[in-house]
Protein backbone atom coordinates (compact mmCIF):
# COMPACT_ATOMS: atom_id res chain seq x y z
CA UNK A 459 0.00 0.00 0.00
CA UNK A 460 1.29 3.45 -0.83
CA UNK A 461 2.29 5.74 2.03
CA UNK A 462 -0.06 8.69 2.63
CA UNK A 463 1.43 12.13 3.28
CA UNK A 464 -1.62 12.95 5.41
CA UNK A 465 -4.08 10.09 5.91
CA UNK A 466 -7.49 11.74 6.26
CA UNK A 467 -9.22 8.46 5.41
CA UNK A 468 -7.94 6.75 8.58
CA UNK A 469 -9.55 9.42 10.74
CA UNK A 470 -12.73 9.27 8.71
CA UNK A 471 -12.99 5.50 9.19
CA UNK A 472 -12.77 6.05 12.94
CA UNK A 473 -15.61 8.59 13.18
CA UNK A 474 -17.60 7.99 10.00
CA UNK A 475 -20.77 6.92 11.85
CA UNK A 476 -20.73 10.05 13.99
CA UNK A 477 -20.05 12.28 10.98
CA UNK A 478 -22.88 10.69 8.99
CA UNK A 479 -25.26 11.19 11.90
CA UNK A 480 -24.14 14.80 12.42
CA UNK A 481 -24.59 15.66 8.73
CA UNK A 482 -27.92 13.83 8.78
CA UNK A 483 -29.13 16.07 11.61
CA UNK A 484 -28.34 19.19 9.54
CA UNK A 485 -30.18 17.73 6.54
CA UNK A 486 -33.15 17.07 8.82
CA UNK A 487 -33.38 20.56 10.31
CA UNK A 488 -32.37 22.35 7.09
CA UNK A 489 -30.57 25.28 8.71
CA UNK A 490 -27.68 25.13 6.26
CA UNK A 491 -26.39 28.63 6.92
CA UNK A 492 -25.78 29.77 10.51
CA UNK A 493 -27.67 26.77 11.84
CA UNK A 494 -27.53 25.68 15.49
CA UNK A 495 -24.32 23.65 15.01
CA UNK A 496 -22.43 26.84 14.12
CA UNK A 497 -23.07 28.41 17.52
CA UNK A 498 -22.51 25.11 19.29
CA UNK A 499 -19.19 24.64 17.56
CA UNK A 500 -18.13 28.22 18.31
CA UNK A 501 -18.82 27.65 22.01
CA UNK A 502 -16.87 24.39 22.06
CA UNK A 503 -13.99 25.85 20.09
CA UNK A 504 -13.71 28.81 22.47
CA UNK A 505 -13.64 26.46 25.43
CA UNK A 506 -10.96 24.31 23.82
CA UNK A 507 -8.79 27.35 23.00
CA UNK A 508 -9.14 28.95 26.47
CA UNK A 509 -11.02 31.89 24.89
CA UNK A 510 -14.14 33.73 25.94
CA UNK A 511 -15.45 33.74 22.37
CA UNK A 512 -14.93 32.19 18.96
CA UNK A 513 -16.27 33.46 15.66
CA UNK A 514 -16.37 30.99 12.80
CA UNK A 515 -15.93 32.16 9.22
CA UNK A 516 -15.40 30.93 5.67
CA UNK A 517 -11.68 30.12 5.80
CA UNK A 518 -8.44 30.81 7.64
CA UNK A 519 -7.55 33.70 5.34
CA UNK A 520 -10.71 35.67 6.10
CA UNK A 521 -10.06 34.86 9.76
CA UNK A 522 -6.93 37.05 9.61
CA UNK A 523 -8.68 39.75 7.58
CA UNK A 524 -11.62 40.08 9.97
CA UNK A 525 -9.71 41.50 12.97
CA UNK A 526 -7.74 43.82 10.67
CA UNK A 527 -11.04 45.16 9.32
CA UNK A 528 -12.60 45.42 12.76
CA UNK A 529 -9.61 47.31 14.16
CA UNK A 530 -9.77 49.73 11.24
CA UNK A 531 -6.27 48.87 10.00
CA UNK A 532 -5.69 50.64 6.70
CA UNK A 533 -3.52 52.87 4.51
CA UNK A 534 -0.36 54.01 6.29
CA UNK A 535 -0.37 51.13 8.79
CA UNK A 536 2.54 48.67 8.96
CA UNK A 537 1.71 45.02 9.68
CA UNK A 538 4.78 42.94 10.61
CA UNK A 539 4.77 39.27 9.66
CA UNK A 540 7.11 36.46 8.65
CA UNK A 541 7.89 35.80 5.01
CA UNK A 542 8.38 32.07 5.69
CA UNK A 543 4.65 31.28 5.70
CA UNK A 544 1.72 30.53 3.43
CA UNK A 545 0.56 33.41 1.20
CA UNK A 546 -2.58 33.98 3.28
CA UNK A 547 -0.61 35.59 6.13
CA UNK A 548 0.62 38.67 4.21
CA UNK A 549 -2.13 38.54 1.57
CA UNK A 550 -4.83 40.07 3.74
CA UNK A 551 -2.71 43.11 4.60
CA UNK A 552 -2.96 44.84 1.20
CA UNK A 553 -6.67 43.90 1.15
CA UNK A 554 -7.14 46.62 3.79
CA UNK A 555 -4.56 48.88 2.07
CA UNK A 556 -2.01 48.46 4.85
CA UNK A 557 1.63 47.49 4.22
CA UNK A 558 3.16 44.14 5.20
CA UNK A 559 6.70 44.40 6.57
CA UNK A 560 8.54 41.09 6.33
CA UNK A 561 10.59 39.97 9.33
CA UNK A 562 13.09 37.11 9.57
CA UNK A 563 12.63 33.93 11.63
CA UNK A 564 14.55 31.99 14.25
CA UNK A 565 16.67 29.19 12.75
CA UNK A 566 15.51 26.43 15.12
CA UNK A 567 11.73 27.00 15.30
CA UNK A 568 11.05 28.75 11.96
CA UNK A 569 8.94 31.30 13.86
CA UNK A 570 9.26 35.11 14.10
CA UNK A 571 12.53 36.32 15.59
CA UNK A 572 11.57 38.77 18.36
CA UNK A 573 14.87 40.70 18.18
CA UNK A 574 14.47 41.20 14.43
CA UNK A 575 10.84 42.18 14.93
CA UNK A 576 11.82 44.92 17.37
CA UNK A 577 14.54 46.16 15.01
CA UNK A 578 11.99 46.28 12.15
CA UNK A 579 9.48 48.23 14.25
CA UNK A 580 12.18 50.74 15.26
CA UNK A 581 13.29 51.14 11.63
CA UNK A 582 9.71 51.81 10.48
CA UNK A 583 9.24 54.33 13.28
CA UNK A 584 12.53 56.06 12.45
CA UNK A 585 11.63 56.30 8.78
CA UNK A 586 8.29 57.86 9.71
CA UNK A 587 6.35 56.85 6.58
CA UNK A 588 4.26 54.07 8.14
CA UNK A 589 2.71 53.63 11.57
CA UNK A 590 3.52 50.30 13.25
CA UNK A 591 0.07 48.82 13.95
CA UNK A 592 -0.08 45.00 14.06
CA UNK A 593 2.14 41.93 14.34
CA UNK A 594 0.97 38.67 12.78
CA UNK A 595 2.86 35.78 14.36
CA UNK A 596 2.55 32.40 12.64
CA UNK A 597 2.63 29.10 14.53
CA UNK A 598 4.50 27.51 11.67
CA UNK A 599 4.30 23.75 11.19
CA UNK A 600 2.28 23.52 14.41
CA UNK A 601 4.39 25.02 17.17
CA UNK A 602 3.76 28.24 19.10
CA UNK A 603 5.75 31.36 18.32
CA UNK A 604 7.66 33.03 21.17
CA UNK A 605 4.54 34.76 22.48
CA UNK A 606 5.88 36.16 25.77
CA UNK A 607 8.62 38.00 23.86
CA UNK A 608 6.29 39.09 21.03
CA UNK A 609 3.65 40.36 23.47
CA UNK A 610 6.23 42.39 25.37
CA UNK A 611 7.34 44.04 22.12
CA UNK A 612 3.75 44.73 21.04
CA UNK A 613 3.03 46.31 24.42
CA UNK A 614 6.19 48.41 24.25
CA UNK A 615 5.20 49.96 20.91
CA UNK A 616 1.39 49.78 21.16
CA UNK A 617 0.77 47.12 18.49
CA UNK A 618 -1.98 44.52 18.22
CA UNK A 619 -0.90 40.86 18.08
CA UNK A 620 -2.56 38.27 15.85
CA UNK A 621 -1.66 34.61 16.28
CA UNK A 622 -2.08 33.02 12.84
CA UNK A 623 -2.53 29.51 14.16
CA UNK A 624 -3.87 27.97 10.94
CA UNK A 625 -1.18 25.33 11.26
CA UNK A 626 -0.80 25.45 15.02
CA UNK A 627 -4.31 25.50 16.42
CA UNK A 628 -4.23 23.44 19.60
CA UNK A 629 -0.57 24.21 20.32
CA UNK A 630 0.36 25.52 23.77
CA UNK A 631 3.22 27.28 25.47
CA UNK A 632 3.65 26.56 29.17
CA UNK A 633 0.15 25.06 29.10
CA UNK A 634 -1.48 28.15 27.62
CA UNK A 635 -2.96 28.66 24.17
CA UNK A 636 -1.59 31.56 22.06
CA UNK A 637 -4.59 33.74 22.95
CA UNK A 638 -3.14 34.08 26.43
CA UNK A 639 -0.76 36.57 24.77
CA UNK A 640 -2.39 37.46 21.45
CA UNK A 641 -5.35 39.80 20.91
CA UNK A 642 -6.86 37.24 18.57
CA UNK A 643 -5.97 33.73 17.43
CA UNK A 644 -7.00 32.77 13.91
CA UNK A 645 -7.22 29.31 12.43
CA UNK A 646 -8.10 27.38 9.30
CA UNK A 647 -10.20 24.24 8.97
CA UNK A 648 -8.80 23.38 5.54
CA UNK A 649 -9.03 19.55 5.39
CA UNK A 650 -5.28 18.92 5.77
CA UNK A 651 -4.94 21.11 8.87
CA UNK A 652 -4.66 19.34 12.25
CA UNK A 653 -8.27 20.35 12.96
CA UNK A 654 -9.78 20.27 9.48
CA UNK A 655 -13.30 19.98 8.11
CA UNK A 656 -14.51 18.59 4.76
CA UNK A 657 -14.21 21.83 2.83
CA UNK A 658 -13.18 25.37 3.71
CA UNK A 659 -13.62 26.93 7.10
CA UNK A 660 -11.92 29.17 9.63
CA UNK A 661 -12.32 30.91 12.97
CA UNK A 662 -11.13 33.78 15.14
CA UNK A 663 -10.81 33.40 18.91
CA UNK A 664 -10.86 36.43 21.18
CA UNK A 665 -11.63 37.57 24.72
CA UNK A 666 -13.01 40.91 23.46
CA UNK A 667 -16.83 40.84 23.14
CA UNK A 668 -17.04 44.19 21.31
CA UNK A 669 -14.47 42.96 18.77
CA UNK A 670 -16.43 39.70 18.32
CA UNK A 671 -19.55 41.74 17.56
CA UNK A 672 -17.76 43.88 14.99
CA UNK A 673 -16.23 40.83 13.29
CA UNK A 674 -19.70 39.26 13.26
CA UNK A 675 -20.84 42.33 11.36
CA UNK A 676 -17.96 42.17 8.87
CA UNK A 677 -18.50 38.45 8.19
CA UNK A 678 -22.12 39.10 7.19
CA UNK A 679 -21.99 42.07 4.80
CA UNK A 680 -21.53 44.69 7.53
CA UNK A 681 -24.90 43.91 9.12
CA UNK A 682 -25.88 46.06 12.08
CA UNK A 683 -24.82 44.58 15.43
CA UNK A 684 -25.61 45.59 19.01
CA UNK A 685 -23.22 48.55 19.06
CA UNK A 686 -24.84 49.94 15.87
CA UNK A 687 -28.32 49.80 17.36
CA UNK A 688 -27.62 51.79 20.52
CA UNK A 689 -30.26 54.52 20.73
CA UNK A 690 -32.29 53.31 17.76
CA UNK A 691 -34.70 50.54 16.81
CA UNK A 692 -34.91 48.51 13.62
CA UNK A 693 -37.91 46.27 13.12
CA UNK A 694 -36.50 44.19 10.29
CA UNK A 695 -33.69 41.65 10.05
CA UNK A 696 -30.43 43.34 11.05
CA UNK A 697 -28.68 41.98 7.96
CA UNK A 698 -30.77 44.45 6.01
CA UNK A 699 -29.35 47.37 7.97
CA UNK A 700 -25.76 47.69 6.79
CA UNK A 701 -23.51 49.62 9.12
CA UNK A 702 -20.24 49.08 7.21
CA UNK A 703 -18.87 47.39 4.11
CA UNK A 704 -18.22 43.79 5.01
CA UNK A 705 -18.05 40.48 3.21
CA UNK A 706 -19.70 37.07 3.16
CA UNK A 707 -17.61 34.67 5.21
CA UNK A 708 -19.67 32.14 7.11
CA UNK A 709 -18.85 28.59 8.17
CA UNK A 710 -21.38 26.19 6.62
CA UNK A 711 -23.56 24.44 9.18
CA UNK A 712 -22.57 21.05 7.74
CA UNK A 713 -18.89 21.89 8.30
CA UNK A 714 -19.66 23.00 11.87
CA UNK A 715 -21.41 19.67 12.45
CA UNK A 716 -18.35 17.81 11.12
CA UNK A 717 -16.03 19.93 13.26
CA UNK A 718 -17.98 19.24 16.47
CA UNK A 719 -17.20 15.54 15.95
CA UNK A 720 -13.57 16.16 15.03
CA UNK A 721 -12.98 18.52 17.96
CA UNK A 722 -14.17 15.76 20.30
CA UNK A 723 -11.13 13.62 19.37
CA UNK A 724 -8.67 16.46 18.73
CA UNK A 725 -6.81 16.35 22.07
CA UNK A 726 -6.21 12.65 21.63
CA UNK A 727 -5.00 13.22 18.08
CA UNK A 728 -2.54 15.88 19.23
CA UNK A 729 -1.06 13.32 21.63
CA UNK A 730 -0.86 10.74 18.82
CA UNK A 731 0.93 13.28 16.60
CA UNK A 732 3.50 13.74 19.36
CA UNK A 733 4.14 9.98 19.42
CA UNK A 734 4.82 10.07 15.68
CA UNK A 735 7.07 13.14 16.05
CA UNK A 736 9.05 11.44 18.85
CA UNK A 737 9.57 8.34 16.71
CA UNK A 738 10.89 10.49 13.87
CA UNK A 739 13.23 12.36 16.21
CA UNK A 740 14.63 9.07 17.58
CA UNK A 741 14.93 7.41 14.20
CA UNK A 742 16.50 10.31 12.33
CA UNK A 743 18.97 11.48 14.95
CA UNK A 744 22.30 12.30 13.35
CA UNK A 745 21.19 11.55 9.81
CA UNK A 746 19.56 14.76 8.65
CA UNK A 747 20.88 18.30 8.96
CA UNK A 748 18.23 18.96 11.59
CA UNK A 749 15.08 17.50 13.07
CA UNK A 750 12.68 20.17 14.28
CA UNK A 751 13.39 22.10 17.48
CA UNK A 752 10.41 23.08 19.61
CA UNK A 753 10.39 26.19 21.81
CA UNK A 754 10.97 25.47 25.53
CA UNK A 755 7.62 24.75 27.18
CA UNK A 756 5.92 24.41 23.79
CA UNK A 757 3.61 21.65 22.60
CA UNK A 758 3.38 21.40 18.83
CA UNK A 759 0.40 19.95 17.01
CA UNK A 760 2.79 18.84 14.28
CA UNK A 761 0.85 20.06 11.27
CA UNK A 762 4.06 19.17 9.46
CA UNK A 763 7.18 17.26 10.44
CA UNK A 764 9.92 19.25 8.71
CA UNK A 765 13.51 18.08 8.52
CA UNK A 766 16.42 19.91 6.93
CA UNK A 767 19.03 18.54 4.58
CA UNK A 768 21.77 20.28 2.61
CA UNK A 769 20.79 18.23 -0.45
CA UNK A 770 17.05 18.59 0.11
CA UNK A 771 16.05 18.04 -3.51
CA UNK A 772 18.29 14.95 -3.77
CA UNK A 773 16.71 13.53 -0.61
CA UNK A 774 13.19 14.23 -1.89
CA UNK A 775 13.97 12.50 -5.21
CA UNK A 776 15.45 9.50 -3.37
CA UNK A 777 12.40 9.23 -1.09
CA UNK A 778 10.11 9.34 -4.11
CA UNK A 779 11.87 6.28 -5.52
CA UNK A 780 11.19 4.57 -2.17
CA UNK A 781 7.47 5.43 -2.30
CA UNK A 782 7.71 8.11 0.39
CA UNK A 783 5.81 11.30 -0.45
CA UNK A 784 7.28 14.62 0.74
CA UNK A 785 6.49 18.31 0.35
CA UNK A 786 8.45 21.55 0.48
CA UNK A 787 6.98 24.32 2.65
CA UNK A 788 8.03 26.86 1.40
CA UNK A 789 10.35 26.86 -1.61
CA UNK A 790 9.86 30.58 -2.37
CA UNK A 791 9.51 32.91 0.63
CA UNK A 792 6.84 35.57 0.39
CA UNK A 793 9.19 38.56 0.26
CA UNK A 794 10.63 37.34 -3.05
CA UNK A 795 7.29 36.38 -4.63
CA UNK A 796 6.53 38.84 -7.47
CA UNK A 797 3.36 40.43 -6.01
CA UNK A 798 5.07 40.95 -2.62
CA UNK A 799 8.64 41.82 -3.59
CA UNK A 800 8.11 45.60 -3.33
CA UNK A 801 7.00 45.50 0.31
CA UNK A 802 9.50 46.50 3.00
CA UNK A 803 11.74 44.03 4.85
CA UNK A 804 13.30 44.21 8.27
CA UNK A 805 16.81 45.64 8.55
CA UNK A 806 19.45 43.14 7.45
CA UNK A 807 17.05 41.33 5.12
CA UNK A 808 15.81 37.80 5.72
CA UNK A 809 18.89 35.54 5.50
CA UNK A 810 17.48 32.78 7.74
CA UNK A 811 14.26 32.62 5.73
CA UNK A 812 16.18 32.44 2.47
CA UNK A 813 18.47 29.68 3.75
CA UNK A 814 15.58 27.59 5.09
CA UNK A 815 13.73 27.73 1.77
CA UNK A 816 16.58 25.65 0.33
CA UNK A 817 16.81 22.98 3.04
CA UNK A 818 13.35 22.17 4.43
CA UNK A 819 11.47 18.97 3.61
CA UNK A 820 8.21 17.78 5.16
CA UNK A 821 7.77 14.06 5.79
CA UNK A 822 4.45 12.22 6.03
CA UNK A 823 2.70 13.16 9.29
CA UNK A 824 -0.70 12.32 10.72
CA UNK A 825 -1.98 10.86 13.99
CA UNK A 826 -2.74 7.43 12.57
CA UNK A 827 0.69 6.49 11.19
CA UNK A 828 1.55 2.96 12.28
CA UNK A 829 5.02 2.03 13.46
CA UNK A 830 5.79 -0.21 10.48
CA UNK A 831 5.02 2.52 7.96
CA UNK A 832 7.05 5.02 9.91
CA UNK A 833 9.98 2.61 10.19
CA UNK A 834 9.88 2.30 6.39
CA UNK A 835 10.03 6.11 6.03
CA UNK A 836 12.87 6.42 8.54
CA UNK A 837 14.83 3.65 6.81
CA UNK A 838 14.34 5.38 3.47
CA UNK A 839 15.70 8.67 4.85
CA UNK A 840 18.62 6.91 6.51
CA UNK A 841 19.38 5.10 3.25
CA UNK A 842 20.05 8.35 1.42
CA UNK A 843 23.72 8.81 0.77
CA UNK A 844 23.61 12.48 -0.16
Ligand SMILES: Cc1ncc(COP(=O)(O)O)c(C=O)c1O
Pocket residue numbers: 517518519520543544546547596622624625645646647648658659660
Ligand atom coordinates in the same frame (compact mmCIF):
# COMPACT_ATOMS: atom_id res chain seq x y z
C1 LIG B 1 -0.12 29.94 8.07
C2 LIG B 1 -1.44 29.94 7.34
N1 LIG B 1 -2.24 31.01 7.45
C3 LIG B 1 -3.43 31.06 6.84
C4 LIG B 1 -3.89 30.01 6.07
C5 LIG B 1 -5.16 30.18 5.32
O1 LIG B 1 -6.13 29.26 5.58
P1 LIG B 1 -7.26 28.93 4.48
O2 LIG B 1 -6.65 28.07 3.45
O3 LIG B 1 -8.32 28.24 5.28
O4 LIG B 1 -7.75 30.24 3.95
C6 LIG B 1 -3.09 28.85 5.94
C7 LIG B 1 -3.49 27.64 5.21
O5 LIG B 1 -3.88 27.41 4.23
C8 LIG B 1 -1.82 28.83 6.58
O6 LIG B 1 -1.03 27.77 6.47
